[in-house]
């Protein structure tokens with residue numbers, strides 16, 4: 001790190017603006033008492049971004065700089081990041097030289113939290129996001145950026161060129177913003193291009209998306225609490241953890257995880273939600289093998 005941020009162009013679309021929310025959640029939680037997540041690099045990043053974001057005309061950014069984020073949201077995002085770190089560590093236990101692709105990485109600094117000295121790690125996000133990240137963080141021989149729309153499948157050739165594996169694709173807080181047909185064609189493409197790979201991704205429950213009133217309430221909440229733009233809305237959902245198995249033979253459901261499954265004390269009474277399947281699976285994570 002240590003590059004200058006004065007020339008940084010932080011003009012990103014409504015969905016990408018959410019990456020600053022998760023970054024600030026990581027940093028705030030890391031500085032709290034008994035942190036769920038230890039992410040010193042996120043703290044350094046926000047210190048460098050604060051001035052730039054504060055002087056932007058976006059209410060969201062000004063609020064982030066002032067630390068005005070719902071405590072529950074900070075805890076949720078930190079729990080999620082910690083769990084995705086664990087998915088990666090578990091994968092690297094059996095495949096220490098495995099390749100990790102962090103789809104829709106935002107400003108996340110997972111590589112430095114999980115690095116085992118042998119893995120290769122790709123941070124993939126839209127070109128404008130990667131151009132911000134490049135100004136803040138430097139690539140190295142095992143850490144690379146891919147500045148590309150994940151739906152433009154050409155990015156996969158970068159991995160092909162290196163010709164290694166096995167692969168773990170992770171998508172934390174990303175797929176719900178994409179369209180159903182796009183997520184499906186991406187997953188099928190990953191399956192055909194990288195047979196034997198694993199996919200860990202966060203999904204949303206279709207039930208909530210199919211009820212227009214509920215969807216409106218959700219969108220209202222996101223706009224009101226976070227001051228996100230209208231483009232930051234969910235489109236993709238599934239009905240059960242096994243749903244993607246029906247997309248193609250060979251897609252194999254391995255396990256799932258919900259925020260409420262964790263025993264983190266900071267989650268408090270919300271842990272009770274684990275007993276109610278509809279709440280447990282409002283927004284949750286699924287893990288598949290793509291055979």
Ligand SMILES: C[S@@+](CC[C@H](N)C(=O)[O-])C[C@H]1O[C@@H](n2cnc3c(N)ncnc32)[C@H](O)[C@@H]1O
Pocket residue numbers: 015016017018019022023103104105106107108124125126129148149150151171172173174177
């Ligand atoms: C909520 S943020 C999550 C960032 C990061 N995964 C984290 O947990 O901190 C969503 C991210 O998805 C990225 N994204 C959305 N659509 C994308 C696309 N079509 N291709 C690549 N990245 C995308 C956004 O730019 C943004 O960085």
